[in-house]
Amino acid sequence: MPGESTTIDGFRKGYEEEHRLIGRRSACGFVTATWGLVCPRCGKRDLAEVELSGRGRIAAITVQTVPGDEFVNDAPYAYVLVDLAEGGRISGWIAGTAPGEGPAIGDLVQFVPSYRPGVQFRRGDDRDAGR
Numbered sequence: 001m002p003g004e005s006t007t008i009d010g011f012r013k014g015y016e017e018e019h020r021l022i023g024r025r026s027a028c029g030f031v032t033a034t035w036g037l038v039c040p041r042c043g044k045r046d047l048a049e050v051e052l053s054g055r056g057r058i059a060a061i062t063v064q065t066v067p068g069d070e071f072v073n074d075a076p077y078a079y080v081l082v083d084l085a086e087g088g089r090i091s092g093w094i095a096g097t098a099p100g101e102g103p104a105i106g107d108l109v110q111f112v113p114s115y116r117p118g119v120q121f122r123r124g125d126d127r128d129a130g131r
């Protein structure tokens, strides 16, 4: 729904409750997955909501073997920074990351619509599954 993420709470609600990944795009072409009103590239207050595909590549990764309570059944899991296909970078996590089995920097990932906290990804790409 365009306009729903005009507040930071609406932005968070997008992925945590509506299970969509929302970005913001400026007329200059800049895209961010971080909530904001002013484009950090051109300085205009023209960031408008854009639906993101949720596809991206891992830019950085940290494996967590000692989880917080919310992730106790998912450890070890990977905390990842993802460069999104449309532009922008977002932090998230990937469940069930056994040591030595990746994921690795550069791997394709896909946003997982989920009731879980934070922004969940899985390895691979929806296009792989023929959807």
Ligand SMILES: [Zn+2]
Binding pocket: 026, 027, 028, 029, 030, 039, 040, 041, 042, 043, 044
């Ligand atoms: Zn701009």
